[in-house]
Amino acid sequence: MEILPKRSLRGVTPFAPEQPNEQIRRELGLKDIVRLCSNESSLGPSPRALAAYRQAADSLSCYPDGGSPGLRAALARHHKLRPENVLVGSGSDELIRMLCEAFLDPEDEVIVSQHGFVRFRQQAAMMGARIIEIPMTDWTHDLETMARAANPRTKILFVANPNNPTGTYSTAFELRDFLQAVPATALVVIDEAFYDFAVENDDYPRTIPMGLRKHPNLVVLRTFSQAYGLAGLRVGYAVGDPEVLGWLDRIRLPFNVNLPAQRACLAALGDQAFLARTVAATIKSRESLAAALREQGFGVLDSATNFLFIHARIRGRALSRALFKRGIVIHPLDEYGLGDHVRISVGTPEQNGALLKALKSVMGEAA
Ligand SMILES: Cc1ncc(COP(=O)(O)O)c(C=O)c1O
Incomplete structure (x- = not known):
């Protein structure tokens, strides 16, 4: 007898991560692997974070504090909010999953943006929700059309700002109008995983202070994975109305x-x-990498993140494979329906140099 999972899971394929470095080293006989595939920080975490991590080894026989009260309180102070406005998760991935689990009944509608962060649609689909995808304009979310698509069946609108994988962002004006236009019966989730890299732009929204008091249906996600350099620890947090976070x-x-x-x-x-x-x-390194890639003839979009969205000149998967053989791991974007593009994390100047050298050789062979 075949025991099937619930209907909404039957088309789901397992997450396929990039191969671990150790496996690549073994397979290719290479010593040095340059990993530019997952938007990790090439600069690592704060030495103070590392010291606290090491010190925690003395307490490993104890359970952690449930609900992360110390971190929650510190984040609340950081954002000038109450602890009830903050919820800490195992990466923002877990918070995206919890939002879908807590709020979506089968057949509820979820609005996402074309080429928007893939986790939103994946997690919503697993709950049996109907996914409504709104085309992008110039590689940027069309927030006006997304808001117009919302109706009484709409439960969540997900927006990554800046977006992964395009690296583009919606402005404060666009977001303000969007928040005003969406009905109060739908949650608006603004995922600001790359906030720290985007906030140097004057027109990038200050969503938490700007939107939270006025819009109880707003949830903002942040993470320690990128700018804080702590992806391996899996910590993200949600900021929002205590009633919503309470669920x-x-x-x-x-x-x-x-x-x-x-x-x-x-x-x-x-x-x-x-x-x-x-x-x-990172921003300095990103801009010099973008300039060097453009010089090599690649189309590179302006980025407000720690990665670049690149028109690959050949199929993205072929480019990724050719770089892989040279010990450089980047991210092809077939899962986003973007087979001609790749996403490359910004590395150290040395890593970027190795990438540029390898690209020259790959494209020379392809010519
Ligand atoms: C837009 C966006 N949201 C969430 C995540 C997941 O982050 P975390 O490591 O906190 O789970 C990512 C990861 O790259 C991301 O790009």
Whole structure:
């Protein structure tokens, strides 16, 4: 007898991560792997976060504090909010999953943007929701049309700002109009995973102070994975109305964020000077990488993140494979229906140099 999962899961394929470095080293016989596929920070975490992480080793026989109260309170202070306005998750991935689990009944509608972050549609589809996809304009979310598509069946509108994989952002004006236009019966989830890299732009929205008080249906997601350089610890957080977050808190696993992760993130949050240095160095490195790629003839979109969205000149998968053989891992974008594009994380100047050299050789062979 075949035991099938629920209907909404039957077409779901497992997440296919890039191969681990160790496996690549073995397979290709290479010593150095340059990993530019997952938007990780090439500059690592704050030394204060590392020290807190190491110190946490003394407490590993204990369960972590359920609900991450210390980190939650610190984040609330950081954003000048109450702890009830914050919920900490195992990466913002977990919060996206919890939002879908807590709020979506089968057949509810979820509005996403074409080429918007893939996790939104994946998680919503697993709950049996109907996904409404709104085309982008110039690689940017069409927030006006997204808001117009909302109706009484709409439960969540998901917007990554800036967006992964395009690296583009919607402006404060666009977002303000969007929040005003969406009916109060639908949740608006603004995923600001790359906030720290985008906020240098004057027209990038300050969503938390601007929108939270006026819009109880707004949830903002942030993460320690990118600018804080702590992707391995899996910590993200949601900011929103206590009533909305209260539903997520009810379905949260009791110890969803592990003990070293809570301690390290608390220390990382306290080291804003390190964060500022990371952001400045990444932006500098991003701009020189973009210029060098354009010089090589690639189409590169302006980015407000720590990665670049690139027209690959050949099929994205072929380019990724050719670079892979040279020990450089980038991210093809077939899962986004963008077979001619790739996404490349900004590395250190040395890593970027290795990438540019390899690209020259790959494109020379392809010519
Ligand atoms: C837009 C966006 N949201 C959420 C995530 C997931 O982040 P986390 O590592 O916090 O789960 C990512 C990861 O790259 C992302 O690009």
